[in-house]
Amino acid sequence: MAAIGIPSRNGAAPRRWRRSEPIGPLDYGRRLWLRLSVGAVLLFLYVPIITLMAFSFNDSRRNIVWNGFTLKYYEKALNNDSLLLAFGNSLTIALISTIFSVLLGALAAVVLWRFHFPGKPSYEGAMALPIVIPEICMGVAMLVFFARIGWPANMPWPLNLSAIIIAHISFSFPFVAMVVRARLVNFNRELEEAAKDLGASEWQTFRDVLIPFMRPGLVAGGLLAFTLSLDDFVITFFTSGPDTVTFPVKVYSMVRFSVTPEVNAASAVLIVVTIALTVAAMWLQNRAGKRNS
């Protein structure tokens, strides 16, 4: 993080510019105060998260002074049944909601990309609504909705998670639609026409031409939906009951009581999972974009 903008190795002089060259008027990337501002912001963004993760290995309950390395809080978190149940619930919800979100999002993307139809701008607006409205409004809407229609509450696992899953699909699939649609913009229409000219049916064209083309978008959208679902607190907070606690909701109730290394350990696991997923999604999208151009 410290070496922003300086591609130097082992302190040797950079290959392209020499340090002695004066900084040109447009060489803002080499101005110290700009580099410092980037460094400071990155420190600001990362120090809390990194300390949180580091102190999950700290052998002290008070959590401030480094007392030595330990894994006991991970062990403790692993033996905490309600935490594990919450984690299992979160993964189940994320998995099911991702599958539905990808299906619905892909269909919505195809509709918006392929067809002209009356009322399309309003349709697009409605599709963007779950992305833009405040989370609290959506959470409240879901709470009221499931209470008013009398959604059954005491169903066996995993059916008792259905309300949360439905809420998660509602806010995830428009994101998937956005990602997939961005991918479809680059689609060469002639491929589809060629397939049809060669006698492929509508379904065959869809399955053998369009879906393979959409795949990187589907994967990226799926990872996005998974992360969104795994991360969501506010909307889940309003749709979950005492028996349907998800990981963030559980962490919330733990945080309200105290700051403990156990919470740090559980959080560290979730951070690693989501960062890995996000990087994977971005890498896939980037690669797909490069291959296309």
Next chain:
Amino acid sequence: MEHWRRSPLVFWATSLPPTFWLVAFFLAPLAIVWVLSFGEKQGLIAIAITWTFDNYGRALNALYLEIFAKSMWMAAVTTFICLVVAFPVAFAITFAPERWKPVLLLLVILPFWTNLLIRTYALIAVLRTRGYVNFTLEWFWDQGNWLLTLLGLGEAQLLGERFEPLTLLYNNFAVVFGLVYVGLPFMVLPLYASLDRMDRSYIEASLDLGASQFRTLFTIVIPLAKAGIISGVIITFIPAMGSFLTPDLLGGTDSQMIANVIERQFKSANDWPFGSALSFILMYATFFALALRAMLSKSGSAMEAG
């Protein structure tokens, strides 16, 4: 693009499932909240829809108006700090070497993808009375005292009798700190997008003609980045105004924002009609901000073209 009538079967097959989902599990819940906001509470759970405007009237009470004003004020302060901090960062990324750009952008976006709750929790550990900031300050205090003793000034107790930790948590400062922490990535990205598109020869020309860097920034760079600034301001402002978790976990009793009041109507005060009215007011405010953005960016692009 083809007209839907050319292949109606495909159109219906592809459009029905997502449309059904959107209507049944998103628009219908919103519609129910909207209807409830015109209802009256009768007894513990019963709500009668009487199409009254009382709930909206109640929202205009001084108490709630103050909370609305406070939410907007906190969001505005947050947005301003984000803009001031993010601008040099976006500018630096724009002028960074090509191969560093994606890395820097990724580093800025990545925290956005880690759980909001966990990031807020991380801030608690930083800010609390026995947190890292106070711990660091205390260390400096100890060192300062040691130095003073060394200089023979130990008796004077120039730094006070003992270390007084700063109250950084459970107040408005903590909430704004948390909102800035969450909002920064939202601000950097649109600023970067517009700065990166900027034609650098304008800056060059301005500098060649003798304008100072400072003057170039204010008369050339900022006007050219106007669209990005507007976008960034609005997409930072909207989530900040409606944020629930940050004031809930970092704020004190006097730093409640509108989302906390809404939550209370549903979770503890059990006044759903009033909560519904408040959440629709928040939603209208959001729509207003979005419309403003669309309008401003339209006029901005018209100016650029002209």
